[in-house]
Amino acid sequence: MGKIIIEAKDLVKTYQNGKNRLIVLDNINIQIREKSIISIVGESGAGKSTLLNVLSSLDAFDNGELNIEGNNIKNFSDKQLCSIRNSSIGFIFQFHHLLPDFNVRENILMPTWINKDYEKNKKADELLKDFGLKKISHKYPNEISGGEKQRVAILRSIINDPKVLFADEPSGNLDEKNSLKLIDLFESINTNFGTAIVLTTHNPHIANMGSYKYELKSKTLFER
Numbered sequence: 001m002g003k004i005i006i007e008a009k010d011l012v013k014t015y016q017n018g019k020n021r022l023i024v025l026d027n028i029n030i031q032i033r034e035k036s037i038i039s040i041v042g043e044s045g046a047g048k049s050t051l052l053n054v055l056s057s058l059d060a061f062d063n064g065e066l067n068i069e070g071n072n073i074k075n076f077s078d079k080q081l082c083s084i085r086n087s088s089i090g091f092i093f094q095f096h097h098l099l100p101d102f103n104v105r106e107n108i109l110m111p112t113w114i115n116k117d118y119e120k121n122k123k124a125d126e127l128l129k130d131f132g133l134k135k136i137s138h139k140y141p142n143e144i145s146g147g148e149k150q151r152v153a154i155l156r157s158i159i160n161d162p163k164v165l166f167a168d169e170p171s172g173n174l175d176e177k178n179s180l181k182l183i184d185l186f187e188s189i190n191t192n193f194g195t196a197i198v199l200t201t202h203n204p205h206i207a208n209m210g211s212y213k214y215e216l217k218s219k220t221l222f223e224r
């Protein structure tokens with residue numbers, strides 16, 4: 001088994017809902033290991049997005065412990081959190097959020113502009129070539145298909161070599177053919193770069209890709 005990159009222990013997450021406190025995650029325990037693929041299914045409203053946001057340190061939690069690369073992030077400053085997120089974690093959301101005024105290649109490179117890491121230009125070109133998107137590299141988001149946009153968003157999420165890639169319902173608005181392409185893409189990222197992938201999905205094919213499969217139900221994670 002691979003090394004643990006992210007580990008949640010008895011994680012509790014609540015939301016304040018008017019006068020009431022809504023418990024969304026109740027004592028979640030999960031380990032995200034190097035090179036694994038974790039799929040999480042669950043009904044709408046079960047807390048899948050919340051879980052991904054908490055595990056990826058985008059969102060705060062109420063109780064329990066979250067370790068990222070051996071660091072208990074409880075006492076991390078915002079700056080430290082940003083830095084560990086930048087170096088270890090990638091995200092893909094259901095809606096790809098490509099920037100309309102930048103072309104495909106620029107969108108992929110965007111995360112590298114923060115660190116002025118111009119070495120990545122070469123990597124972007126390799127990714128575009130390897131994943132068959134070279135011919136659209138100078139097109140703008142409104143000139144490409146939904147499936148292409150999603151693949152561009154995925155390449156953007158891995159340009160900084162994250163150790164873990166979180167994908168929240170990545171197949172949400174894709175048809176069957178593009179969902180299958182998405183599986184291929186995730187599998188080759190996982191095999192070629194060793195990136196661990198944690199995804200939520202309603203699509204049984206995508207859920208089956210997981211080396212670890214979970215269902216989020218009654219605020220708890222069950223192994224499937």
Ligand SMILES: Nc1ncnc2c1ncn2[C@@H]1O[C@H](COP(=O)(O)OP(=O)(O)O)[C@@H](O)[C@H]1O
Binds near residue numbers: 048
């Ligand atoms: N920011 C928020 N404030 C209050 N309640 C929220 C917030 N975000 C999500 N919720 C509630 O938390 C529960 C889980 O939501 P979510 O994580 O989006 O579920 P899923 O992704 O499985 O559909 C839902 O009941 C939702 O209404």
Ligand SMILES: [Mg+2]
Binds near residue numbers: 048049050168169
């Ligand atoms: Mg959701």
